[in-house]
Structures are given as structure tokens and as C-alpha cells.
Amino acid sequence: MQLIGKTAVVTGGGRGIGRAYCERLAADGANVVALDVEDTSAMIATLAKGGEHLAITCDVGAPEQIAAAAKQVLARLGRCDIFVNNAAILPVSELKTVTSELWQRVQAVNVEPLVLFAQAFVPAMAEAGWGRIVSTGSSVTLHPQTRDIAYMTSKGSIHALTRALANELGDLGITVNAIAPTVVKTEGFVARTPAGGPSAEDMMQRIVSQQTIKRACTPKDVANALAFLVSEDADFITGQILHVDGGRTRSGA
Template sequence: MEFQMSLEGKTAVVTGAARGIGYAYCRRLAAEGANVVAVDVIDATGSLDELPGAAEKLAVCCDVSQPDQVADVEKAVTARFGRCDILVNNAAVFLRAALADLTLSDWRRIQTTNVDSMFLFAKAFAPGMRAAGWGRIVNTGSTMTLSQVRGQLAYMTSKGAVHTLTRALANELGDDGVTVNAIAPSVVPTEGFYARPPGPAGLTNDEEMDLIVATQTIKRWSTTEDLANVLAFLVSENASFMTGQILHVDGGRVRSGA
């Protein structure tokens, strides 16, 4: 079979797209020829001007945890492109807080942003994919679901739910030609990572990254391009027989016997 990567004629919706991993996803999808809809709580219009490719780009401001705003995104995408072929659920918020310090409002904010948003976007765009007999949904999970990190109860719980949601959606949508997978990265040094408070024992962000690299089999920092390369495969025709999978793209941080 010929190796096929071109996404010409496809429309991709990416949440959390204004910077970091989401923006890297937008760059790669645009480079492969897809129309790109960048969804974020902040305006990503300026960032879209720098994307490669000649396909169309659209920025939509949206709080992904709000059903009415997600519905507005669906209307905008349908009006402009007809349907969404590729959905990349990447938007998330991070919180470092132990049980004793975790409030119910913070807990709910993490779950609604990191998990409910993926349900809402799948609910909005899966019908069009099913009708077309083709679709790709890729969710952003985390290797933290298999790690021994303390102080991240809400975040780790949300990402565990993302992995389960991925498998459940794959069960439901497979008969209609829609695949659903998740990319589970380790810690990636993006703008959002450096905006986080200091890590355990007062470590700087760079020191925390070095500790993470020490647990990997591949001894270098991860990059957004590492993730974008995997995304490009998952949304292509080459991955048509892969669904319900959680791909740990982490330099071997999570591995058998570790």
C-alpha cells in the first residue's frame, strides 16, 4: 500500500491551538494540506498568519468547557467548511495541588476543561464524520496517569478519564469509519510549562525537565514536533486500522518494567 499523508480537502479543528502543542498540531496539519480551525480561549488569528500551506485557516475564540460556545464553533465550522473531518481535542488546564489544598471549584474546573470539552466537541462533530463515513478524533492524554507524581490529583484524574473516553468513543464510532486515539506526552517545555509554578522541592522548570529526562530511555527533552509527527500519522489514511489506542510519546519514560 502506498504511504499516504496528504490531508488536502480535509478540515481539522484543533482546541487549545493558540500556542504550544496545539499550535504545533496546527502547523503540521496545515503543512499536510488541511484547512485548519484554531480554537482557543485567546484569539489565535495572528498565529494563523504564520502557518504553512495554502489551505484555509480560521480562528475561533471559545471557552471549551461551555456548551453554548462549543455549539457556536460547530456552526462556524459547518458554515465555512461543511463539516469537520479531523478533531484534535488538545485544550487543557494544569493544576498542581494536593488533596488537602484542592478545592471543589478547582476540581470541577479541571474536569470540565480537560474532559467535558472533549465530550462536547465529539458530540458536536462526530455526527458529520459518521454521515461522511470517515473521521479522525485525536485526544491529548498524559503519561502522568501511569506515573508516581504527587500533588496532581485533579489533573491526573482528568487525563485518566481522557484515556477511558478515547477507548469508549472508539467502540462507538468504529463502525462508521471514525477512528479515535490519544497521544499521551510526557512534559513538553512549552510556554504553558514555563508559566507553571515551581515544581516539588522548589526545583526550577529546567531542573524538573532534567529529572524527567533522567527517567527516559531517550535522553533529551521532548519537543512539540515529536507529538506533531505522531498526530500526522494518526489522522492519515495510514492509520485507518488503528483506533482506541493510547500512544505514549515520551522518550521511553513509561515502559514495561519501569
Template sequence: MALDGKTAVVTGAARGIGYAYCQRLAADGAHVVAVDIDDPVDAVSELTGGGDKLGLVCDISDPSQVDAVTGTVLDRYGRCDILVNNAGIFPSTDLEHMSIELWREVQAVNVESILLFARAFAPGMRAAGWGRIVNTGSGITLTQNRDLAYMTSKGTVHVLTRALANELGDSGITINAIAPGLVATQGFLGRARPNGPTTDEVLARVTALQTIKRQSVAADLSNALGFLVSDDADFITGQILHVDGGMTRTGA
């Protein structure tokens, strides 16, 4: 129960990787606030261990809704100790067919929400002299993938992670990013691929590129999160941790 008494906020928490993060944080003793555009109450009811559990509905691309959620957290718990910016969208986009509206939506959800939540919670972390911010990046930034808006957003997440670490690193707050490979979450399995490879074909291709020849599971990522938010990682900040079975082996 290394996180006993800490308050953790996780976005994109109703299912998949975000829910696995909530499970790990609760098991380690934290109060867990699960935030999602879909009602996370049922998911929260299944969490065990830890302290208090709270599910909040929020469209994180809407600053007013983020303000409402962060206000609720601060009123109830006093501060957020651990912020996990996991929510994201990944529509297939290319230069010819992408609208400016879709481009802006991807950046608002995947990038701007990180700034909004960090701006709300960093003052409390600074006052406490302890805080953890973990963002979800992506190994896609090191591939030849052509999802233009998504790839750009995740590259920006990596740079924003470092920029926040530069600004907050002297105040007891660490800021890192976990860059997953391909995980067979509900979101991935339900993604439309007109005239493209099947999900099984995509998973097989990715696994073949890894040095560890098995499919990634959510626990691989939640284990990494458990380390990064612990005191064992208090000298690690501004890093992009690729958790992908060795698929990406250079750069960040």
C-alpha cells in the same frame, strides 16, 4: 498533501503543542481551524501551506461557546473531518487544598470539552464514512505525580478515548490519544512552583528517566499526530500512544 480538502479543528491551538499540530495539519493540506481561549488569529496568520485557516476564541469549558464554535465550523465547511482535542489546564492540586470549583474546572476543560466537540462533529464524520479524533492524554497517569485533579482528568481522557472508539469504530472514525511526556512549552515554563524545583531541574529529572536522552519537542508530537490522522493509521483506534522518549514503558 494527504489531507487536501479535509477540515481539521484543533483546541488549545494558539501556542505550544497545539500550534505545532496546526502547522503539521496545514502542511499536510488541511483546512485548519485553531480554537483557543486566547485569540489565535495572530498564530493562524503565520501558518503556511494547506487550505483555509480560521482562528476562533472559545472557552471550551462553556457548552454555549463550544456550540457557537462548532456551529461556525459546520456552517463554513460542512463538517469537521479531524478533531484534535488538545486544550487543557494543569493547576497544582492536592486533596487538602483543592476546592470543588477548581476540581470541576479541570474536568470541564480537560474532559467534558472532548465530549462536547465529539458530539457535535461525529455525525458529519459518520455520514462521510471517515473521521479522525485525537485526544491529548498524558504519561502522568503512570507516574507517582500528585497533581490530583489533573492526573484524574487525564486518566478519564484515556478511558473516554476507548469508549468513543467502541461506539464509533464501525463507522470509519478512529479515536486515539497521544500521551506526551514533558515538553518545555510556554505553559510549562510559566507554571508557578513555590518552594519547588526549577523548570530546568524538572526537565533534567524527566530526561534522565527516558531511554532517549534528550528533551521532548513539539515536533515529536506533531509527527505522531500526522500519522494518526492519515490513512496509514486507519486500522488503529482506541489506543493511547505514549510519545515520551521511553519514559513510560508499561501499561496505558
């Protein structure tokens, strides 16, 4: 319960990795705000009691909705101590077919919220002299996959932004890091499996075969990494990309 009194905001908090983040943060005592394009009220009701939890419906690809959501958080809970930039979309994209509209939408959802929410929440973090900003990056930046150029670019941008913000905010007592998980078997991963191609299970087994730990990564594995990065134990860690991938990314890879 090390996060008692802290408020955490998680984008894409309704399912998959985002839901695991919310569950772990609540279990550790934080007030949890789950932002999602879908209503997360039912999920919020299942979180560990003791904190004040809030569901906000928000399309993070729309700057005006980000502004409204941040305003609601600050009005209701006073501040955000922990911001988790997790929401993302993974549409199929390759050079010969990608459109400007799809490209811009992926960057708007996956990248821009990190900047816009930081602008909204950093002032109170700086005033308190303590803050945590953590994004969900991706191992795809080191292990490229076909038909993913827009998504891969967005996650590379998240890694770069993480380092840039860490450089800017370190003197304020705010750490900025990213978690780069391998492929996690979530609803989104299964839904994206192409018709007529390898099954989700076959794709997962191929990835597991490249790891030193021979099992699939779970949302809980990623949430455990988050719990460390937002803790006091990680007070001297910033600007880092933490790979949670069972050893798929090894030294020199």
C-alpha cells in the same frame, strides 16, 4: 500534503503542543481551525498556505461557547474531518486544598469538550464514512506527580473516553486515539514551576534521566505522532493511547 480537502479543528491551538499540531496539519494540507481562549489570528496567519484556516476564540469550559464554535465551523467549512481535543489546564491541586469549584473547572475544560465536540462533529464524519478524533492525554497517568490530582484524574478520564468512543464509533469509519506525551517544555510548563522549588530546567532533566532517549520532548515530537494517527496509514488503529515519551514508559512499567 495527504490531508488536502480535510478540515481539522484543534482546541488549545494557540501555543505549545496545540500550535505544533496546527502547524503540522496545515503543512500536510488540511484546513485548520484553531480554537483557543485567546485570539489566535496572528498564529493562523503564519500557517502554510493552500488551505482555509480559521481562528475562533472559545473557552472550551463553557458548553454554550463549544456549541457556538462548532456551529461556526460547520457553517464556514461544512464539516470537521479531524477533531483534536487538546486544550487543558493544570492548576496545582492536592487533596488537602482542592476545592469543588477547581475540580469541576478542570474536568469541564479537560474532559467534557471531547464529548460535546464529538456530538457536534461525528454526524458529518459518519456520513462521509471517515473521521479522526485524537486527544492529548498524558504520561502522568502512569508517572504520577505531586500536586496534580485534578489534572491526573482528567487525563485518566480522557484515556477511558478514548477507548469508549473508539468502541462506539468504529463501525462508522471513525478512529479515536490519544497521545500521551511526557512533560514537554512549553510556556505552560515553565509558568507552572513553583517559586522556591526546582527550576523548570532541573525538573526537565530529572524526567529526561528516566528516558531511554536522553533529550527533552518537543511539541514537534507530539505533532509527528498526531500526523500519523490522522493519516490513512493509521486506518486500522483505534482505541489506543500512544506514549510519546522517549522510552520513559517501557513494557511492564
